Amino acid sequence: MAREFVRTVDVPQRPPPARVANFWAVWRDRVAPSPLSAVATVVIALVVASTVWTVVDWAVIRAVWSAPDRTLCSEPGAGACWPFADARKLQWVYGLYPIDQRWRPNIVFTVGALSLAGLLIPKVPGKLWNGIFFFSVFPVLAVALLLGGFAGLSFVETTSWGGFLVTLIASFTSIVVSLPLGVALAIGRQSELPIVKLLCTIFIETVRGVPLVLVLFMAVNMLPLFLTPGTVPNKFAIVLVGVALFFSAYMAEVVRGGLQAMPKGQYEAANALGLHYWKLMTFIILPQALKIVIPSIVNTFIGVVQNTTLVLVVGIFDLLNMVNAGFNDATWASPQTGNTGYFSLAVIYWVICFAISRYSLYIERRLNVGHER
């Protein structure tokens, strides 16, 4: 019986590799290691060049830079309609928030940004107090200031909030609620109490099994029916509750990953020291488990920021919906208006999400340093 597992003939010897110090050889190895690869390089270069050219041509060369209305933008061959973006930019930020009251969101933006920067930059001291402020005091103050209706501040309905303000509020609420709730659900799912465990598992798996759009529809259409007859809940608040609960389930799974990565010895050592369950969790397990999953938590935040756009299906005017709404304005309706709006949006979201993902990588690297020996 023939056995063909083993070579019987020598493979012909290959020539020695080109001198590595040779500049051209190095470059050839990078862009065209084989003929087929060279073809791929050329094709990709052409595709990228033509795409970049199309975008630059549209966004810069053929673009309309200043115009009072749509006339110039409607001309055939016109590119991006930047005057539209310029005219609308404040509405994209504040929505329909009263113009003379815009200092209120401004204060919220500034205080929030300062506090957040303090939390994100490792060198800034006072992390604990800053964190407590940012996650508990700041939200209350922000909502009070934005709503008004006291101390001479005029009352501003949530229906006139919009744009970037709403996107930020929705993202921030989801993050602030989903983190502690997610931790609680994850601990509950690991619990030894069968009923608690069952309830947490059912909640997490159900929420993770349905789309956010459906959760939003259910929140807006069904939740009011569950409340005491006569209460008219605020639609924006309901949507926030829906989004926050939705992401809590996802956060719970992220945290569970961290909890499961904890070696059993940590539990046993803590028990041996005489710590009871809650002390064991707060002082031993959670600090370590959360530290491991910080990168995943930050990635979930990117998902949160991106998915707040979905609130538009229930008629909340977030940034995307606000930009969308501007397209029908008779002053600016032109074939290029939509493209300009979407292009600006894409740049804004891309910068935000890319920044978050880079920060996540930076944190990951910083945390890893401690583990190297």
Place this chain on the structure above:
Amino acid sequence: MTISSDPGIQKAPAATADGFDFVYSPRFRALVSQTVVVLLLLWGLYEMVANTQANLAKLNKNFGFDFLTNAAGFDLSTTLIPFSSNSSYATALIAGFWNTVLVSVLGMIVSTVMGVFIGIMRLSKNQVVSGFATLFIELVRNIPLLLQLFVWYALVLKPLPSAKLAINFQDSIFISNRGVVMPHPTFGEGAWLAPLFLVAAIFGTWFYARWARQQQFETGRQLPVWSVNSAALVLAPIVGFAVAGWPVTWSYPALAGFNFKGGMTIVPEMAALLLGLSIFYAASTAEIVRSGIMAVSQGQTEASMALGLTRAQALRQVILPQAMRVMIPPMASQLLSLTKDSSLAIAIGFPDLMYASGTVNNQSGKAIEVFTLALLVYLGLSLLTAAFMNWFNARLKLVER
């Protein structure tokens, strides 16, 4: 100093008369805390049901699924099953369900193929190729899917002419802003031979693959399995159809007023949704593929090279099978997300399950019933996908001693 006066050391729990301490018994504590949870839950449920009943009574509505047989009174732009405004609400929901399944399955296939391709590109030695893949992934992953759908919808729909000026191929395929309209096949008698032949071919290829494997173990000779089997799978239904004598008639589309009559249509909404979903999820899939391949140790590649395998052989027969094990769990949740995100169809107006549920709710006002149904269907789809991926995972798992 006695030990008990030291505040750091607790006194051992004193046993009660019958030898059982309620405060310190873990079992008793568990019982109490869980009873409280259950009572709270029951109270919440009771309040909810009572409130709902009161609210529904106030709105003159009642709870029930009878309305499903009522006429829908609205149209859906494209359906896989026959649907008109006279059809029932239930039919509308079912039509939406099949559209969801259609878009999800197509999206899964396209995004997986694209994702694997781009993931491998990202690991290429050619830095232009890997740089392009990185650019694609970073660009796509950092822009919200909904925005991408809007962009694709605008890009797909904008350049298309109106139905009257449709781009016409041989009077049978028309491309316009009403979508791509093409002839619709009606299968005649004997057409069932084609699927029959296909099933036979599937069995045949399975047996052939097994036999070829056995041959390789016994003699070391490799038989051409891949090419033979793919040829068999493609040719079988065609041969079956030919044997039956091509029993098919085509209904050609024709312009009637502002729209086309006859034929079948791929609406632009569907094209945009598929493009958006596939590209967005291809980027995530590519990252999963990359990390899966990177998780296989470099020694495996070197060992395959030492055995004289080519790069392609090493990738296909050594690296990918091992990388698959790392990739499957995240891929499973990826495909689940895709199914759920197909519900974004509602934002651009493709009639999937979410769109149908929303419209039925608007028409009938039966929010609780409609959305509970949708919830159950989406949960069912998720559980089905999860079960399939678990089965697949178990099959591929390394058998450990």
